Amino acid sequence: MGTPFTRRDFVKLTTAGMLGVLAANHASAAQRSATRSPQSPSVRPFPKGFLWGTATAAYQIEGAWAEDAKGPSIWDTYAHTPGKIKNNENADVANDHYHRYQEDVQLMKALGAKAYRFSIAWPRIYPEGTGPANPKGLDFYNRLVDELLTHGIQPYATLYHWDLPQALQDKGGWQNRDTAKAFGDYAGYMAEKLSDRITHFFTINEFHSFVDMGHRGLEMAVGGKTVSIELAPGMKLSPAELNQVRHHAVLAHGLAVNAIRAKGKKGTKCGPAENITIPVPLIESPEHIQAAERATREMNAGYLTVMLEGQYLDAYLNAAGKDAPKVTADDLKIIGTPVDFVGINVYRPSIYVLASDNAPGYREIPFNASHPKMLSSWHVLGPEAMYWAPRFVHSLWKAKEIYITENGCAADDTLAEDGQVYDTDRVMFLRNCLTQLQRATADGVPVRGYFLWSMMDNFEWSAGYGNRFGLIYVDFKTQKRTPKLSASFFREVSVRNALA
Numbered sequence: 001m002g003t004p005f006t007r008r009d010f011v012k013l014t015t016a017g018m019l020g021v022l023a024a025n026h027a028s029a030a031q032r033s034a035t036r037s038p039q040s041p042s043v044r045p046f047p048k049g050f051l052w053g054t055a056t057a058a059y060q061i062e063g064a065w066a067e068d069a070k071g072p073s074i075w076d077t078y079a080h081t082p083g084k085i086k087n088n089e090n091a092d093v094a095n096d097h098y099h100r101y102q103e104d105v106q107l108m109k110a111l112g113a114k115a116y117r118f119s120i121a122w123p124r125i126y127p128e129g130t131g132p133a134n135p136k137g138l139d140f141y142n143r144l145v146d147e148l149l150t151h152g153i154q155p156y157a158t159l160y161h162w163d164l165p166q167a168l169q170d171k172g173g174w175q176n177r178d179t180a181k182a183f184g185d186y187a188g189y190m191a192e193k194l195s196d197r198i199t200h201f202f203t204i205n206e207f208h209s210f211v212d213m214g215h216r217g218l219e220m221a222v223g224g225k226t227v228s229i230e231l232a233p234g235m236k237l238s239p240a241e242l243n244q245v246r247h248h249a250v251l252a253h254g255l256a257v258n259a260i261r262a263k264g265k266k267g268t269k270c271g272p273a274e275n276i277t278i279p280v281p282l283i284e285s286p287e288h289i290q291a292a293e294r295a296t297r298e299m300n301a302g303y304l305t306v307m308l309e310g311q312y313l314d315a316y317l318n319a320a321g322k323d324a325p326k327v328t329a330d331d332l333k334i335i336g337t338p339v340d341f342v343g344i345n346v347y348r349p350s351i352y353v354l355a356s357d358n359a360p361g362y363r364e365i366p367f368n369a370s371h372p373k374m375l376s377s378w379h380v381l382g383p384e385a386m387y388w389a390p391r392f393v394h395s396l397w398k399a400k401e402i403y404i405t406e407n408g409c410a411a412d413d414t415l416a417e418d419g420q421v422y423d424t425d426r427v428m429f430l431r432n433c434l435t436q437l438q439r440a441t442a443d444g445v446p447v448r449g450y451f452l453w454s455m456m457d458n459f460e461w462s463a464g465y466g467n468r469f470g471l472i473y474v475d476f477k478t479q480k481r482t483p484k485l486s487a488s489f490f491r492e493v494s495v496r497n498a499l500a
Contacts, residue, residue, distance in 0.1 A: 044438045045498040051154070051449030052494035053115030054108060054471065055406055057161040057205070059091055060458040062121065064098035068136035071127025073163035074173070078232035089464035095456060096479050098140065103481070105147045107472055108455060111487055112494035115154040117405060117451045118144070119161035119205065122186055129165035130182045138193060145197050156451070157194065158202040158273060159187050159256060162210045162232065169233055174211070174245045184255030191264035201264075202273040202343050202405065203256040207249050207303045209275055216242050220378060227377045231461060240323035246302050247325035253307060254334035273343035273405040274304050276393070278385045280349040282365050291355035291362035296392040298360060299350070308397040310336020315360070341448070342397070343405035346389045346433075349382035374429065375410040376467055383432035390437075390445045401448050407433055408453035410460065410467035413484060421473045421484040430486060434499055452490060456481060 059075045066072070079090035097104055108116055122129070124137035141157075148155045160183065168179050183204075191201060212218050213231040220227050237245065253272055260270045279295035281288040297305055301316035310332050317324050352365040372381040390402045409429045413421050430452070441447050456472035459465060465476055471490055473482040493499060 043498050043500045044435065044442075046438055047441050048497075050441070050447075050497055051115050051403075052113060052490075052497070053117055053154075053156065053449060053451040054111065054113050054455035054490075055117040055451040055453050056097075056119070056455050056458065057158070058119045058121035058124070059094075059161070059163045060454075060460070061095040061097040061456070063091065063093040063096045065092045067098065068124075068140070069127055069134045070121065070137060071123035071129075072166040073121065073123045074166055074169045074232040075163050077166050077169075078234055081234075084230075084232075084234065085462055086464035086466060089459070091459040093476075094459045095474055095476075100479065101140075101144050102147055104456070105144075105151055105153065107481060107483070108148075108153055109151045110483070110491070111455070111471060112491040113153060113455075114494065115156055115449060115451065116148055116455070117156040117158060117202070119158040119163075120190060121163050122160060122183075123163060123165040123167075125190065126165060126182075126186055127167070129168035129171075129179075130185065133189060141194065145194060149197060154200075155198050156200045156202065157190070157198050158205050159183075159190060160203065160252075161205040162214070164233075173233060174215070174248050175237075175241060177248055177251075180248045180252035180255055183252040184259045187256035188259030188263040191260040191268060191270075195260075195264035195268040199267065199269060200341070201260055201268065201270045203253045203260075203270060204249065205273045205405070206275040206345060207246070207253075207272070208277070211246050211249050212242070215245050225377075229378065229462070238323070239320070243302075243320055243323055243325040247327060247331070250303060250307055250335045251331055254331075254337050257337045257339060258334065269340035269401075271339035271341040271343055271401075272304070272307055273345060273403075274300075275345040275347075275406075276300055276304055276389055277350045278346065278348070278389045279351050279353040279362070279364075280382065280384055280388050282352040282354050287355040288353065292353040292388065293392050293395060294360070295351075295353050295362045295364075297396050304342075304393075304397075306332070306335055307339070308336070308342070308399075341401035341403060342393055342399045343403045344389055344393060345406035345453075346386050346404055347407060347409070348378075348380050349385040349388075374425070375412055376463075379409060381429070383429070383436050386433045386436035387440045390440050390447050391443070394445050400446055402446055403448055404437065404450045406451060406453040408469050410463075410469050413457070413468045413473055415473065415482070419482070421482060423484045423486050426484070426486040427489045430489065431499065434493065438499055 065076055079085050082088055120141055125133055127134055145155045213229050214233055215235045215237045217230045257270050277299040279292045281292040298315055301313045306312050353362045356363040367380055373379055393399050393402055409426055411423050411426050413423050454469040457468040457470035457474040460467040471484055471487040473484050
């Protein structure tokens with residue numbers, strides 16, 4: 001048996017010598033895994049071929065915000081508006097990934113990641129949102145994809161992670177139906193240019209976040225306090241206007257699916273990546289599980305339900321009343337175009353549920369003020385969400401392929417005196433979540449892969465740089481990258497394809 005791959009070994013890796021050391025230790029970890037009995041209660045295996053990856057978003061890491069003919073996005077505008085971002089920070093440079101992508105791919109390789117979910121900046125491809133494509137923008141993603149494949153990492157592309165071209169916002173943004181059409185055209189172009197090497201495209205990331213928090217703001221009760229969250233473009237729309245934006249977003253998804261099918265290579269797959277609302281049964285007995293499943297369908301009516309069923313639920317339309325969106329039968333046919341997979345971002349339970357004899361058949365149980373939470377004020381601790389979210393997506397909509405497109409936690413990571421980052425809170429969080437995910441796969445839920453958020457610390461939207469989600473610590477002044485304790489944990493799980 002080889003010498004175990006320790007955290008100290010990991011952090012000693014340099015970019016230049018990383019691949020050789022990685023290969024030796026990869027074999028060592030695989031050998032250790034082989035010596036353990038599959039029947040051992042201490043080993044919880046994932047299905048053969050399970051995909052382990054990390055995830056990022058363009059605006060949060062790329063920097064180079066005005067280089068190579070890239071147009072401004074709504075996030076460039078929002079972050080440059082005083083008072084919108086904590087400490088008035090912005091992502092003009094962020095992680096400088098645009099210039100350091102080769103180093104970052106080496107780090108992914110060292111993490112044992114087999115896949116990388118990244119987003120493409122729409123204004124880097126179409127500076128005006130439509131019109132002539134920018135070849136320099138496409139060149140960057142061609143280089144990135146080739147670099148990933150060279151190192152055995154499968155690229156999974158997200159076409160929209162909130163950075164709408166400002167030129168389209170100036171024409172009404174997501175309130176304008178033409179934005180949905182422009183997104184479909186952009187999606188088709190990217191599939192045409194990249195599907196020879198990218199087999200999986202996520203259309204839009206977190207509809208609920210960029211629609212609700214970007215166009216009205218969101219207030220949630222956390223620990224007995226009300227927390228307000230706002231994202232770009234920071235609008236305050238009426239309920240009717242918000243519902244129409246919501247409709248245009250899911251229409252854009254449907255148009256993108258059709259465009260990818262039309263322009264992509266044979267076998268190209270696509271689907272959404274939604275931060276699904278997750279009701280969790282407070283008691284695991286049949287009536288409460290059934291109630292939570294019903295609640296999942298109804299609480300996701302405006303996004304995932306309509307995308308996977310091609311219809312708005314009567315309860316959703318009745319609740320909206322006069323504020324219901326303007327919809328055509330053709331719209332619903334487009335929105336409900338069958339997808340190849342469903343991506344879900346899972347961080348926390350949205351609510352706990354008990355069955356009820358009264359309509360709608362379930363009762364919501366709020367979080368107690370003392371409910372444990374992670375660093376982010378919104379992030380209550382509830383790893384069981386990782387079991388119930390994919391299970392209900394499968395049972396409700398018969399999804400044949402499910403990906404956990406985001407899961408992770410923010411921590412107040414600091415460098416210790418020895419230069420390392422001992423993020424034991426993140427390791428604890430991941431171990432608990434992955435235990436629940438393994439339970440789901442063992443129960444036959446078809447989860448095909450897991451993308452940890454995030455590969456490295458980055459610009460965390462309105463929170464600026466204070467909330468660190470990464471496996472890799474980033475000094476934003478020097479751009480030095482330092483693997484954390486959680487990096488070696490992730491690597492061991494990935495190499496073994498099991499929790500041990």
